[in-house]
Amino acid sequence: MSYADSFSLKGKVALVTGASYGIGFALASALAEAGATIAFNDINEEFLKKGVEAYKAAGIDAKGYICDVTDEPGVQKMIADIEKDLGPVDILVNNAGIIKRVPMHEMDVKDFRQVIDIDLTAPFILAKAVIPGMIKQGGGKIINICSMMSELGRETVSAYAAAKGGLKMLTRNIASEYGALNIQCNGIGPGYIETPQTAPLREPGHPFNSFILAKTPANRWGTTEDLKGPAVFLASAASDFVNGHVLYVDGGILAYIGKQP
Ligand code: NAP
Ligand code: GCO
Numbered sequence: 001m002s003y004a005d006s007f008s009l010k011g012k013v014a015l016v017t018g019a020s021y022g023i024g025f026a027l028a029s030a031l032a033e034a035g036a037t038i039a040f041n042d043i044n045e046e047f048l049k050k051g052v053e054a055y056k057a058a059g060i061d062a063k064g065y066i067c068d069v070t071d072e073p074g075v076q077k078m079i080a081d082i083e084k085d086l087g088p089v090d091i092l093v094n095n096a097g098i099i100k101r102v103p104m105h106e107m108d109v110k111d112f113r114q115v116i117d118i119d120l121t122a123p124f125i126l127a128k129a130v131i132p133g134m135i136k137q138g139g140g141k142i143i144n145i146c147s148m149m150s151e152l153g154r155e156t157v158s159a160y161a162a163a164k165g166g167l168k169m170l171t172r173n174i175a176s177e178y179g180a181l182n183i184q185c186n187g188i189g190p191g192y193i194e195t196p197q198t199a200p201l202r203e204p205g206h207p208f209n210s211f212i213l214a215k216t217p218a219n220r221w222g223t224t225e226d227l228k229g230p231a232v233f234l235a236s237a238a239s240d241f242v243n244g245h246v247l248y249v250d251g252g253i254l255a256y257i258g259k260q261p
Contacts, residue, residue: 006238010035018096020051022195026224038062069122088133094123104158119163139182146187175244191250193222214259218251
């Protein structure tokens with residue numbers, strides 16, 4: 001296979017969770033551009049409809065499914081529906097996620113559990129649901145959307161850091177357990193990206209904005225565009241010997257002590 005062809009996703013079915021907008025939408029759009037057929041889900045009917053329209057406007061015939069990623073029977077039904085509608089899932093991107101920014105000693109345990117449920121247990125549920133089909137197909141790709149918080153902590157994000165740290169190890173464990181069956185499981189660790197999730201941190205005058213710029217050698221927030229190439233790489237045959245790796249797309253944050261004030 002030529003080097004260029006190894007990046008093609010022609011004939012592949014990709015499921016990107018929580019992809020009506022934000023990072024998920026960008027990742028799904030990139031996989032579509034590389035030739036994949038796209039399935040995506042959202043928990044909210046309204047957002048799902050808007051997502052289908054947005055994909056259509058981008059020339060992508062994506063199929064949307066209403067599904068709460070924490071609901072295992074619902075996920076199993078969604079995977080069965082996708083297999084009926086589009087074929088077996090070749091590529092799973094576990095993108096759906098939430099964050100709650102609360103000082104840990106003030107955090108209600110139900111909020112902690114909800115973040116763990118969506119950001120860590122759900123990727124387990126989704127991967128468990130698609131792996132049997134991938135084994136039957138002779139292989140597959142699983143990409144878990146990790147975070148800077150898979151490596152670093154900060155005030156108010158205890159649940160999110162615990163979940164994303166766990167997601168890094170779940171990624172490594174899936175790679176270890178299923179690598180021999182030609183399933184590659186890797187992570188993408190976005191830095192600080194301009195999406196609705198980080199909008200509160202980018203409010204005009206919010207000290208976090210200057211903080212992040214000082215911590216980022218690229219001296220800018222990331223955009224969802226920055227994540228597209230890495231996603232296509234990890235979803236394609238170009239990365240068949242890459243397994244259990246978290247690819248940080250962070251403008252260099254993890255390498256940098258930070259700009260001297
Ligand atoms: P976002 O704009 O908040 O979008 C999150 C998506 O997940 C939404 O579509 C949301 O659907 C969906 N979702 C949430 N809970 C769900 C559930 N129970 N079932 C199904 N879908 C659910 O977030 P984002 O910034 O695009 O982030 C996407 C992923 O990247 C997350 O895993 C996040 O942790 C990770 N990440 C983000 C950044 C960043 O700087 N933005 C950096 C590193 C990692 P609804 O709209 O219906 O709620
Ligand atoms: C925060 C941010 C981060 C980003 C991302 C960084 O409050 O620190 O939301 O968690 O979302 O995960 O990689």
